[in-house]
Amino acid sequence: MKNLHIQLLMSQSRFAEAEPLIRQELEKDIADAGLLCLLSISLSRQNKTKGAMEAAREAVRLEPESDQAHFALALALSERKDLRGALASAKEALRLDPDDVQNYALNAQILTEMMKHSAAIKMAEQGLQIDPENETCRFYRSVLLGRQGRQLEADEQSLELLADEPDDETSHCARGWVLIHSGDGLGAEQHFIEALRIDPNHEDARDGLAEALKIQNPLVGLIYKGLSLIGRTSIWAVVIGVIVAGQVARFLRSQDDPAIQMTGVILNVVFYLFLTLILIAPALADLTLFASSRGRLAMTALQKHGVRWWIVPLLIGCGHFLWWSVFGGRLGPLQSMGWCAIAALIHETYQYPQSWVRKRMLGVATVLLVTMLVTEYSNAVILRPMRIEMIPDSLLSNAKTIPAKETIADLQTRLETYIKTRSYLVVYPALAVLLIGCLRDNIADWFVRRSPDAE
Structure with a gap:
């Protein structure tokens, strides 16, 4: 009965309440790999990543062929920003149980954090072949399609998810992110506000609301569109472009004609302005949030406190x-x-x-x-x-x-x-x-x- 209670709390994302119950059960059997997996997941969701990793590693040691143990370890490692290790564990969980859609969802999540968008979409689509209604795989597929500029497909997927789950915060977040990538900051803002109404502590919704408010500012929106374009461009193309622009500016400034020299000076200023904006774009965006009452609602107390130091x-x-x-x-x-x-x-x-x-x-x-x-x-x-x-x-x-x-x-x-x-x-x-x-x-x-x- 207590295990059912734990499962219910976990399904409701009440991880802080589930943790002491799991520990009580573990006192009866310290070698229960299933309980260790649950403990690891509950700790990961509470950002207690060191304890989560220790519990998951013990579960893997006890049952090395358990996909749930490797799933828990992958989740803990991803929260600890060890994405390579997390991906290796997630792939092992998928190998052990290729029929569990949650393994595909976790792989898609980690690949997204590693900025491997094509591979993440493929993983999400494979998960949807097993369970077409899986919320996590649908979420990542819609968001990633938007990031890749495949707007029609992203709109279709996110609208389907929203139609199926109109009262779910994840559905509104998915739609909000798709609208952000299409440049519709006002529409995205409405969906993220609705997600926060459903779950006031939803971090993804808070981050999305911040992004939606940022792109409604003309200057910040222009910067973010530029950064998004750069993000979809080969890194070598960006590097070559920066080098060429710098050399062109230097060449123009070395000419004898005053008009050409001035052109070189202006190009040089624009060149360094571009590099500086890339460097401070996130801080500049948060500054626009801090300047408005709506924007401050999307910031955490720490972020608002930090403004006075980095300004x-x-x-x-x-x-x-x-x-x-x-x-x-x-x-x-x-x-x-x-x-x-x-x-x-x-x-x-x-x-x-x-x-x-x-x-x-x-x-x-x-x-x-x-x-x-x-x-x-x-x-x-x-x-x-x-x-x-x-x-x-x-x-x-x-x-x-x-x-x-x-x-x-x-x-x-x-x-x-x-x-x-x-x-x-x-x-x-x-x-x-x-x-x-x-x-x-x-x-x-x-x-x-x-x-x-x-x-």
């Missing part, structure tokens, strides 16, 4: 960019993107509920902040005087008496010293900050995989 480096970065756009200079874009990288990393920090992860991410951000402050100090206190003293008065006054070769050699020595000092004090540190900021997702995932469960 400062973002404003500093924007200030550097505007100053460079008007007055020029070599270090402007690098310093601007360095500060924006810090803002992006702090913004990423407040997307995670685990305090253990946030503390370590903030530690990384503190190191980067100190590094950028050192570059600012070095540029103002060390490099600026070196630039002023590059050609001292004594050298100018003796220009007629000092041989030309000696003058040029002295200037060359001063210039080489300046460039070397600038590289070590500003360029290399700022590049390191930018690189770490661009890898913020990977850094956060690394910490998530090693985080202990919340007490």
Whole structure:
């Protein structure tokens, strides 16, 4: 009877209530692999991923041929952001029981998180061949069709799901995501609000509502459409395009014709603006949410708290960019993107509920902040005087008496010293900050995989 009660709680997503009951049953039989699987799943759903993984590994040890044990382990690993390990376990669960549609659904979910959309759609479609009514497979198929630009198919699938389950939050989320990918932010907003009415704690609906409000802002919507287009483009095409654009801007600026030079300057500003917007797009989108009362409803308390911390480096970065756009200079874009990288990393920090992860991410951000402050100090206190003293008065006054070769050699020595000092004090540190900021997702995932469960 108690097992039936546990199953009922699990089916109703009441995982916090199911956990103590499962533990009570495990006290009677610690080697019950089925109960360990249930414990692992309930812990995963509560974001207690370390305990979930331990329970799932024990279940696999006790019953290595149990697809449910591998399913539980895959779920725990995916929540812990170990997607490769999760996919391996999910595939093993599918091999052990190819007739269980939930195994296909989990594979589709993990492949989606790995951005392998074609493989995820194929997995969802295979699951639908077994159970055409499976909600999870239908959800992922409709959403992924929308991401791939197959809008007619996505509309058909999501509308069918909504017609079959009009009072289900997942159906409204599926329809909302499809509308987002088609650019209909207002329609998507209505569906996500309905999903939140049905389940006020539905995280996917909250994330979807945030995205719907973002794309209704013209600037942010344009940025997201561009990012979506880039996401469907080969990474090599994007890299080649960035390199070519940078070289074209440099070539135009080197020409003698002032009109061509100005064209090169404008192209150079647009080029760095594009790179900066890619870097800060998520933070910029959250800023538009924070600026409106409706938008703040779609943000978690942590996200709203984080705004006051990452807005400062973002404003500093924007200030550097505007100053460079008007007055020029070599270090402007690098310093601007360095500060924006810090803002992006702090913004990423407040997307995670685990305090253990946030503390370590903030530690990384503190190191980067100190590094950028050192570059600012070095540029103002060390490099600026070196630039002023590059050609001292004594050298100018003796220009007629000092041989030309000696003058040029002295200037060359001063210039080489300046460039070397600038590289070590500003360029290399700022590049390191930018690189770490661009890898913020990977850094956060690394910490998530090693985080202990919340007490």
